[in-house]
Amino acid sequence: MPVTRLDTAWIRAARRAIDPVFLDTPLYRCEALEPRLGCAVSIKLETANPVRSFKARGTEWLTSRLAGSASRAVVCASAGNIGQALAWSGRRRGLDVTVVASRSATRVKLDRIRALGAVLELVDGDHERARERAAALALRDGIRLVEDSLDLETCEGAATVGLELVEAAEAFDTVLIALGGGALATGVGHVVKELTPGVEVICVQPLGAPAMTLSWRQRRVVTTDTADTIADGVAGRCPVPAVLDDLLLVADDAVLVREESIVAGMRLLLDHAGLVVEPSAALGIAAVLEDRDRFAGRHVVTVVCGSNVDPDAYHRWVGPAPFGHRP
Amino acid sequence: MPVTRLDTAWIRAARRAIDPVFLDTPLYRCEALEPRLGCAVSIKLETANPVRSFKARGTEWLTSRLAGSASRAVVCASAGNIGQALAWSGRRRGLDVTVVASRSATRVKLDRIRALGAVLELVDGDHERARERAAALALRDGIRLVEDSLDLETCEGAATVGLELVEAAEAFDTVLIALGGGALATGVGHVVKELTPGVEVICVQPLGAPAMTLSWRQRRVVTTDTADTIADGVAGRCPVPAVLDDLLLVADDAVLVREESIVAGMRLLLDHAGLVVEPSAALGIAAVLEDRDRFAGRHVVTVVCGSNVDPDAYHRWVGPAPFGHRP
Incomplete structure (x- = not known):
């Protein structure tokens, strides 16, 4: 095992x-x-x-564990799917969700993130740039950084x-x-x-x-x-x-x-x-x-x-x- | 009620x-x-x-009730979906399945019915002609006629x-x-x-x-x-x-x-x-x-x-x- x-x-x-x-x-x-x-x-x-x-399986579990904690805001970098999932799970639980994505990300994914009520910030460059920006935002604003695969x-x-x-x-x-x-x-x-x-x-x-x-x-x-x-x-x-x-x-x-x-x-x-x-x-x-x-x-x-x-x-x-x- | x-x-x-x-x-x-x-x-x-x-919900129930009965053969008329479902359920339970369909039925439906091992008989005319033919076959061969919506x-x-x-x-x-x-x-x-x-x-x-x-x-x-x-x-x-x-x-x-x-x-x-x-x-x-x-x-x-x-x-x-x- x-x-x-x-x-x-x-x-x-x-x-x-x-x-x-x-x-x-x-x-x-x-x-x-x-x-x-x-x-x-x-x-x-x-x-x-x-x-x-499948990404909401992770964001559901993650946001359910934030319930009752002081963290009412979360930020993640996303190519689009975890951002959409976090927006969905966060909306359901009254969290403020910010998603950072590359300007070149798939358009329908970005549209859905916005439609689900998340704040969407676009960055130049690729997904790794979005990850850096999300980490910087979390640090600056003291909010929970959600790191896909690491968390x-x-x-x-x-x-x-x-x-x-x-x-x-x-x-x-x-x-x-x-x-x-x-x-x-x-x-x-x-x-x-x-x-x-x-x-x-x-x-x-x-x-x-x-x-x-x-x-x-x-x-x-x-x-x-x-x-x-x-x-x-x-x-x-x-x-x-x-x-x-x-x-x-x-x-x-x-x-x-x-x-x-x-x-x-x-x-x-x-x-x-x-x-x-x-x-x-x-x-x-x-x-x-x-x-x-x-x-x-x-x-x-x-x-x-x-x-x-x-x-x-x-x-x-x-x-x-x-x-x-x-x- | x-x-x-x-x-x-x-x-x-x-x-x-x-x-x-x-x-x-x-x-x-x-x-x-x-x-x-x-x-x-x-x-x-x-x-x-x-x-x-959704059609296999019906054919699953129907064929499960035939298990143990003397009926080992079934025939139905189909525009394609119930035929495919009956072929699937019948194959699983060792039944001989015949499907009668209009020659003008959707081709992929007919292909799948054959691929699932059913005997497919095509008739000229529309679905109502297929229904008549299926009933005639059942009568001739003494096999169970499956009539969608009536059964x-x-x-x-x-x-x-x-x-x-x-x-x-x-x-x-x-x-x-x-x-x-x-x-x-x-x-x-x-x-x-x-x-x-x-x-x-x-x-x-x-x-x-x-x-x-x-x-x-x-x-x-x-x-x-x-x-x-x-x-x-x-x-x-x-x-x-x-x-x-x-x-x-x-x-x-x-x-x-x-x-x-x-x-x-x-x-x-x-x-x-x-x-x-x-x-x-x-x-x-x-x-x-x-x-x-x-x-x-x-x-x-x-x-x-x-x-x-x-x-x-x-x-x-x-x-x-x-x-x-x-x-």
Whole structure:
């Protein structure tokens, strides 16, 4: 049993605190995808909820623990999904929420953050600049900084996805998890490795934003100068050391996939599963597409982690014949 | 309390027999839709399961009751969704399943029925011809005919959607239900009227396939010569008298919507909820679009009942700029 920062008892406590609208999400075999992938495929769908990603599992747990404390204001940096989730959870509990995001973040994500009543501050530069600015704001104003993947509540919340996977009626051979900051990967990985250690945990990251994967492979923090991927939800450059330590304990592998595989994955999910997903949510399918032999005959489950995507960009990626038949 | 053919105790029994993969489906507020509709909107999502529609609730219940009986073969007529569901449930229980469908039925539905191992027989003409042929086959071969909406199990299975609605934490003012043969409308309507009688039950049918709505309005069976709508899942012409009797007891209203409103509803669900749906599943949104004043300020829940749609047709309807921004 891996000794990560996480504790399954706390993860179970998180599950009791999270609004049920985010829990017990659909988990189902998608046979229509299988001829294209050469393996049995199940989908864990995290998009059918008020914020269209799994991130509210973490923000629900985090904000529930702030209830009764003196902290009535929180700030986070976000590529869009945790910001939206924190805005949702904070609104429900009467917290003042500030979200810092890159000016180049996905527009619908920013629109939703504003619509949910959060203060949105945009910065030039990428997500790492937003992280710096959020930390500076927290320091200046003396408010609670929420750091995705570093704050244990964000990992414990994400880990409740893992509880739902291991409690499923059907057993899986492999769990495919999008890897960004690492909250989802370490959270789900912790639960899977503690409760069903025989199940393989494979993290998937874009080749264009490989910092955490390179770090995992070299067993030390590796940062990159740039992050160049359409998968905005996982486009970090500076892994958090404590999160890497956890990832080293729970991941069986970390793989990198090409942008065209991510697009092909989005297209398969649209054409054969009827699912509109954001690029990060197609990473698992992309990994299978790039290495069919590895997964042949196995039963994989992929966490479809979000669907917040700009319609125009989606059309550009998945088009020009977005719903046309493809080989 | 209405005295329909249905009994809530049996509906609760159905829920215990249905594979959990079809139960406790997502139910969530979709605030991003609300500025466009002028009312609070919740979605009950019946597409995230192995057959991408609610129909397996009925076929699960029906086939579970055949276990141990001498009937090892079943036949049904289908526009595609109940056929797919019966094929899924029958395969699981070792039944021989035959599905009769119109040659003009939605192609992906027919493909999935075959892929699930059912025998598929295609007939010329529309769904009513398929119903006649299925009945003839049952008679000829002495096998069990499954008649959607007439067979109580199909209504009781669909009615479990209603149980999930009335047990939700949040209360609704209005439930919007696609109206075709009537299984979903009478099933959900029965439960809502028995357990939360103050909640309004509104059935929605396409103007081009209005037989059941005209029947409800005139309180007698009205058939039509044609059914002309893209909403293939609800395109019947010959209402079943017993189902109409139930509908008269549970529906507060039955409304007809134009084809362009159905398309506009599909587009809204795609652009603002990230959901690909089949036309029948957009009927509720279409009803709000056609009569915003009626729903202003209310909280409506719409059952998004299926997502089995031909990619090409979807593109044709929702295109030409399928993911472009619209006013």
